[in-house]
Amino acid sequence: MYRARARAGCASSARGSVRARGCGKQAFHSRAKAVSPGPIFGGMQATEESFRAAVCEAAEEARLAWPAEPDRQRTRIHAIWDSVIDGPASGMYDKAWCGAFALSCLRDAQVTRAFWVPGIGFCERYCTHTNTPRPGDIAYFDQPYQHHAVVTYVDSDNFDTIDGNQPGIMRHKRRPMHSARFYSISPMIDRALEEMRK
Numbered sequence: 001m002y003r004a005r006a007r008a009g010c011a012s013s014a015r016g017s018v019r020a021r022g023c024g025k026q027a028f029h030s031r032a033k034a035v036s037p038g039p040i041f042g043g044m045q046a047t048e049e050s051f052r053a054a055v056c057e058a059a060e061e062a063r064l065a066w067p068a069e070p071d072r073q074r075t076r077i078h079a080i081w082d083s084v085i086d087g088p089a090s091g092m093y094d095k096a097w098c099g100a101f102a103l104s105c106l107r108d109a110q111v112t113r114a115f116w117v118p119g120i121g122f123c124e125r126y127c128t129h130t131n132t133p134r135p136g137d138i139a140y141f142d143q144p145y146q147h148h149a150v151v152t153y154v155d156s157d158n159f160d161t162i163d164g165n166q167p168g169i170m171r172h173k174r175r176p177m178h179s180a181r182f183y184s185i186s187p188m189i190d191r192a193l194e195e196m197r198k
Helices: 048-064 070-084 098-108 186-197
Strands: 012-014 017-019 128-130 138-141 147-154 158-163 171-176 181-184
Touching: 048 098, 048 147, 048 158, 048 186, 070 098, 098 147
Parallel strands: none
Antiparallel strands: 012 017, 128 181, 138 147, 138 181, 147 158, 158 171
16 A cells, blocks of 8 residues: 655745644644545545645755755765666766755655656656646746756745755745746646555
């Protein structure tokens, strides 16, 4: 059975920290929606929102734990590539790793088991385009660097992200809505929930 890290709750980001909007510690454990029948993990209802919260949490945890020392940063980058490549990843160690970081957050949240496909990535294969991004979705910037980032907060005019490879580090950023193309992770979540129901 597919085991999810997904948690009941919601998350958004404000200037570098993922905050549970309306989800204090007590509320966090009691926000399970009455969706029946629904997959249960760890005594809580797994929902699309809980998966999305888990993605944002994974990105923020990685950002906060990012080492300052260049040697340790290289080790972490190698570990990110190792986690998203199906097979030896050493050939990717010197590549831009922003997309690998985004996929590693989805995998850490157990939204997907998908691997990075060299030369293709993962968004076009496993996600869908959306004009209404939500926390957990992927922002893609075609120019000048074909950059990926994890969306953590959205309002009417702007969105926040956590970005890998900035360069060599992770950063929290805010950008105008028109600056990116967005990929929805809803298809991945739908597959994960279906697997959990089996």
